[in-house]
Amino acid sequence: MGTVLPARPAQTLYVTIRRDELRQLKDERDQLQRELAQLRLMLQNQGQAPAVALQRP
Structure with a gap:
């Protein structure tokens, strides 16, 4: 079995989108x-x- 790694906290991803793209x-x-x-x-x-x-008949 492999090495057990501790779970990382969730990360937030921020995305910028232009109004015309939206x-x-x-x-x-x-x-x-x-x-x-x-x-x-x-x-x-x-x-x-x-x-x-x-x-249909």
Whole structure:
């Protein structure tokens, strides 16, 4: 077994971000959320398509 080292206290990392960078990240997040909602809707509709086709006379 290896040498046991004492645990170090947690460190805080500070990051500086410009307002334009933050705005861009928020825009990208919003776009990804819209795409995810579209994909979920497509999957949901795809799962329902066979059931709808079976109900036709």
